[in-house]
Amino acid sequence: MRPSYACGSAEHTMARRRFLAGAACGGAALFGGLNLLTHGAAAATMAKKQKKILLFNMHGGLSQLETWDPKPGTETGGPFRAIPTSVPGIHISELLPKTAQQMHHLCLLRGVNTSEDDHGKGAYMMLTGRRQNPAANFPELGAVAAKTLSPESSPMPGHIRIVPSGGGGRGNDAAYLGPKFSSVALGNGKPPQHTLLPDGIDEKSESRRQSFRKSADQSFAARHPSAMTDAFLNSYDSAEQLMQKRDVFDVEKESDSDKDRYGRTDFGRHCLLARRLLQNDVPFVQVMHSNYDTHNENFDFHQELVPQFDAPFATLISDLATLGLLDDTLVVVMSEFGRTPNINLYMGRDHWSKAWSVVMAGSKVARGAVYGATNDKGTEVVDGKVDHGQLFHTYLQAVGVESTDNFVLDGREVPIADPSCEPIWKVLA
């Protein structure tokens, strides 16, 4: 039996000051207490229903006017109509007919003002909830979700990005939370790297070399009990389980009828894969849809792109609701910014962060609701103005994370979200 050394390990990672202050282990609580903390709490988390976040990153800057906040019949409105939705009184663009039927699950935030019109900086702000600062680097929502929502013992990566191509490696998006919470990119929906045995290693070789390694590891762990040894051994166990669960990442295992329902497009497959991952309790999945940077021919491009998004998205929302997953899953549709109400010479819309929209759904978020409003021409927020920092707090609160708390990392307290902002309590049920 392995001894319990939770205390020692906590001490290892905790700055002296902190535990001296009595915040952590000391004296009598030395054994029982921390043991409970490391195992009991994890067990309790597992027993709870896994909370998850599904993020749609509409790369390039989705136009709010052609989607969530149409202004038909005005000089800025463009050619598309607004259509009624499943919620009386709420209208969205006619480019989203299927999504309109799911409106009763959604919450539109039409008063977003982030004051940042640069792609990189805007994306950074929306994903981290903070303004970019050369002197500090902050973790993305996915890393924060993986850290706060993953069960301790889960072999599954907690932070997954489904990207149109490439991928495979570990992202650099966890900042001070450490690589454990960095994203694993699934390039065009392919499973993570190295989850298949290499050429020349058959099952037999694999089992004997692994059992030789395991027995060496176990005897080492007995001689050198430590949190590091444990983490190392766990990484192999997780790898093994991940290999066994490789199918979780394989969207081809889904039924033909589901594939048809989601559409035989890349984005459709990615949405279906996202559903599959959420069903398997992956706490954070990001799906990207590209590219909305429509400085030219905004209307043509949106007419092409938005319907590509509409059907699979609506199917996914409806499925999540039917499967009962929506109660524990926060869905967010964001971009780095919106697009200008002004239509430029090339029939395009430019970068616009002063008045645009973000959509949330599921978990604790109010359903079938609209929060915030822009003026008639969509040039200014007139009600319910929110920014990236408030949104970030709200995403976390929606999945039960107390966003105003601190992480304690190596004895240092770091605010989970920007301490100068607060959640938008009004959209949280």
Next chain:
Amino acid sequence: MMELARATRWTVLGLLLAICAQAISIQAIAQTPDASADFPARIDALVTAATPGVPEFYEQESVLLRKLYLCLIGQPPIIGEVDAYLADSTTDKYVKKVDELMARPEFIEHWAEKLDVMLMERRANTHIPQDQWAAWLRAQLASKRPVNQLMADLLVADGAPGDNRPSSRFLLDRTGDPHLITKDVARIYFGRDIQCSQCHNHPTIDSYLQTDYHGLFGFVAGVFMTEVADGDKKVQMIGEKSASDSPFESVFRKGTMHRVLPHLFGGEELAQPWMIPGEDYHPAEAGKPAKPLHSRREQLASAIRSGTVDSFNRNIANRLWAQVFGRGVVEPVDLFHADNPPLSEELLTGLTQQLVASQFDLRTFVRDLVRSKSFQRGQISVEADANPASIAWINTAAEKVAERIAQTEQASAQLRDKKNASYEAFQKGLSDNAALQAERLTAFANVDTCRAAYSQTLEALKKANAEKAAAEQAVNAANDKVAKLQAATDASASALAAVGQDAELTAAVELLKTRTAAAKTATEPLQKAFTDKSAVATTAQEASAKSKEALLAAQNSATQVNQRYQDASRIAQQLRSQADADVMASANTELTLHQLKKYATWNEVDSRLTQLAQQVQQANNEVTVQKTNLAAVMASKQTADQKLPEFIVAAETMVGQLSVNKKAVEELSTKVSRLVTAKDALTASVELVGEPQKIGVAIEQLDVSLVALQQQLAGSTQELAKVEASTTQRQNELNQHKQVIAKLQEQATSIEKLIADSAQLQSKCEMDIASARQDRAAAATSIAQLLGNRFVASQLRALTPEQIGWSFLTVNQVYKNYVDKHLAELEKAAPATAEQQADAQFQLARRTEAVRKARAELQGNINHFVTLYGAGPGQPQSDFFATPDQALYANNGGAIFAWASPSNDNTSARVIATANAADAAKILYRGILCREPIGSEIEAVTKYLEQQPDQRARLVQEMSWSLMASAEFRFLP
């Protein structure tokens, strides 16, 4: 004149710098440590003094060898080197090995990697390519550049093209951002993670103040990145603005502005020369950003170079120690503050003094560290079951622990009060200075205003002078025209005189005269304009001079206010030092308390275990005794049981006898009563018959019979009574016997219950023992960790990503093959002469070149491990983490398995060639893990090889892989 002025200013500046250096050296270090003392031995003495009474266990030879290799050259020994070392029986082989390794090219390679990671924390190479930067670092190490000089260079680099451009990477790849530079300089140069303090005092660390952040920021606030043309290309370089402080406020307490001059962590502010606009930069050099006359970053760099900045020196000593020992004397290495005191102040001071005395020579310092016995210590097992002798010291250490804890707690409480009081005094000191601070703020702001005004007058003057010059040029041009026309007029008049009457010439002369007169007239307004512009310029000059006077006056008055502020803040600084000292004392008692509590926990669990063991023993004894008792009782009962039938028979016999006797008595009684009846009848018949005599005879006869009968009856009755008594007795005896049996049964039952109770107690105790053992194992691990933390025992640590990568490449000689290949190529390209072959220097240079080429070729592999095992860019790189993608790569990436394949005489090849399984196991373990296998491991290898004897090579490769992928390979004990 100009030159002279500059020279004077430089002297003043030099003087100021000298004063600044003086100011920093408040805690100047004695430059003369005891030279006679052997420093490694002193380290050991200091380590032992910090945690006395712990037995010294040393690491087994080959494991220590692996540790030494990894520490000095970043890769483990290959099997041949382990064999040779173990076979060497000379007593100084360890020290020889240290020197041999430090002379290898890999020493510089590895320490350049370490410095790179420490300084750049794996930031992207945006402006300086990695190979250039690494080469620069290697060159610094090769030339034995002192660490403080090297680090000072980084702060003042400008990035101008040339050999030293890579030194600008520290600043350039931080985009020249002053705040980022401040944060990283604070952490990397001074061991203080003060990033919170940019916007407010640290919420939990009292000594991380916002003023200190801005004090450090002041040194680099002027730094910026700028694009400079270099021939056709444009390159990014680092420039510096002259004098740039700005006020700041706490985000928590808005409205109160502060302004500080550059200073280091609670130290005095460094005097800054006043910079006059227009006179504050060196003359521009082509292809370089302008340099300020007074460079604040140079001020910081020169302080660091001087070796007198204690906070820098302590941090570097601590960081180098941490590189060698896996953990800092202050840990985490970037949390130096009073509440996180060093494990041993004496140790850290000793190390710092040595580092300074050795002129910051990395080699000397590292060499001393690895030569210490402390470096060679092994893990301490405090498991009683493993080695009872090894725990005796804890019990000694834990003597009277409760009493000592109580004392320490009391001391701690007192110190806590004291430190709180000192902090209050310090805060009061600060608020006492608030008025002066505000006055200085105003004075400085006034200087800023005057400087801006003066700058404006300079601009105006420049403009006026330019206009004056333009007007002058116009006048000159016009005058020139007049002169030329006059000359032409004169020449044509003289020609006319020579020619005589000539109408055309006369007309020409007239025309020229008219034109000259017109030109003359035209110069007049120009002349006037020039006069006007001259007047404007003179006025601007006067205004500027006046403004400069105002600036100088403002500066003088600010200097005076500053002086008063400095004098006053010295008091606050003293109060702060006192508060820090009190906090540190308090933290130290709590540290002691923590250690004592660990011992107490161990002691408590250990004595609990002893008690439990005693209880088990007692219960055990009790069971034994009671079992004996039970056996005796059961024996008695058996005997009694056997006798019971006898008693029953005896009793039953008497019952039979009794009935016979009763019957006899009854019969006799009947007879007697009948005789009595008969006698009564006879007596009655006398009255009827009247023959008394006859009847009397009969009566007499009857009486005789009656008497006889009655006698008989009395006898029988007596007999019956006897029998009855006897029967009762027998019955009683039977009953008694039965009671005896019952009693014995009762006894047996109660003994059985006793036995059951004892057994239950025993099993409960055994359960308690199992849980106490677990507690003790935890306490043991915790104490082992404590000892590791205190350097009296080795502590498990993870290899760095580079160490892992090079280890994978080393143990099966992939690395060696690459180096050998390049040696051969170099030899082929330029065969060494006989003289060169004998020349050690030549050989080393050639090897260094081959090593460099081999490493450059293999670097891609290492980079892959860095992405897998390294933390993100700009993050601290020392935190351990293990992720499934690392394990997946080890399992399925293919590379490690390929490197485990047999080739030449590498470990796998040697194992394959060894027929005897036990010998094969030894080679395998020695080659991969640098140690001898234990029995069960030999057995496992033997069994593995038996699985498919025809596939031996394959099996060996698999086992090689298993050990390379195992925990032991990943860690350093």
